[in-house]
Amino acid sequence: MSDRTVLVTGGTGGLGRAVTTAFAAAGWRVVAPVRSATEEKGDATYVIADLNDPGAVEEAVSTAAGEAAAPLRAVVNLVGGYASTGLVHETPYEAFEAMLTLNLRATYLVTHAALPHLLAAGGGAVVCVSSRAAVAPFPGAAGYITAKAAVLAFAGAVAAEYRQKGVRCNTVLPSVIDTPANRAAQPDADHSRWVQPEEIAPIIRYLASDESGPTSGAAVPVYGRA
Known part of the structure; x- marks a missing residue:
């Protein structure tokens, strides 16, 4: 029987499947x-929810x-995506x-919903x-870059606010992850240089576990050879 639960968003994506597998193998109850x-x-354990809807997220x-x-002892936020929108003056708001x-x-x-x-x-x-x-x-990707920088800043804010309350927050920074979607989008790239989901998943699991107890506010590069 698992004695702790992790909530993994994006758990069915290219990285998400590796992450849910890593947690399950370590004995966690995984909800996605x-x-x-x-x-x-x-x-x-899968629950149907629109993560843009605050009520659905609460449920x-x-x-x-x-x-x-x-x-519930850990939350892993994997939901995200990339789009190249051109230079800033070419990018519609x-x-x-x-x-x-x-x-x-x-x-x-x-x-927000998980912290309590x-x-x-x-x-x-x-x-x-x-x-x-x-x-x-x-x-060529100002929206994506700004959004990912905002995620990093948000994680830093959570780390600062909850460090003394026993809740840690850390961030991983991948380069290009070797997923089917990324290969389809960049068929001519050198895929051997990309980082594998199975390489990132244990790092995420470690950051969620008691083993990384002293660590909060870290930004961990997971670049592979890219």
Whole structure:
């Protein structure tokens, strides 16, 4: 029987499947919100939820925290996405805002809803996913870069506010993750240089575990050879 629960958003994505597998293998009860039942595959308990809807987020978090024998002790925020929108003067505000919504809204809503449960359980961990682009920008993706920088700043704020309350918050910064979607988008890239989901997942699991107890506010680069 698992004695602790982790809530993993984006748990059916290219990185998410590796993360849910890593937690399940380590004995965690894993809860993953999904948009529809067709996404339900892998090592988790799946709950249907629109993570842009605050009410749906509250329900999903309550489900994750509802097992008395396995209290909610960690949240992993994987929801996000990339779009190249051109130079800043070429980028419509709607496209810029869409990147903020996709990469930041669910991270905020889920963390906001989960924190009271983590505090009630005596502490825990939040892990967010930013990007190397947040600290090493490149041309043509201002919305994505700004959003991922905002995720990094938000995680820092959570770490500062809850460090003394027993809740830690850390962030991983991947380069390009080797997923089917990224390969399809960049078929001519050198995929051997990209970081594998199975390489990132143990780092996320470690940051959520008691083993990393002294660590909060870290931004961990997971670049592979990219």
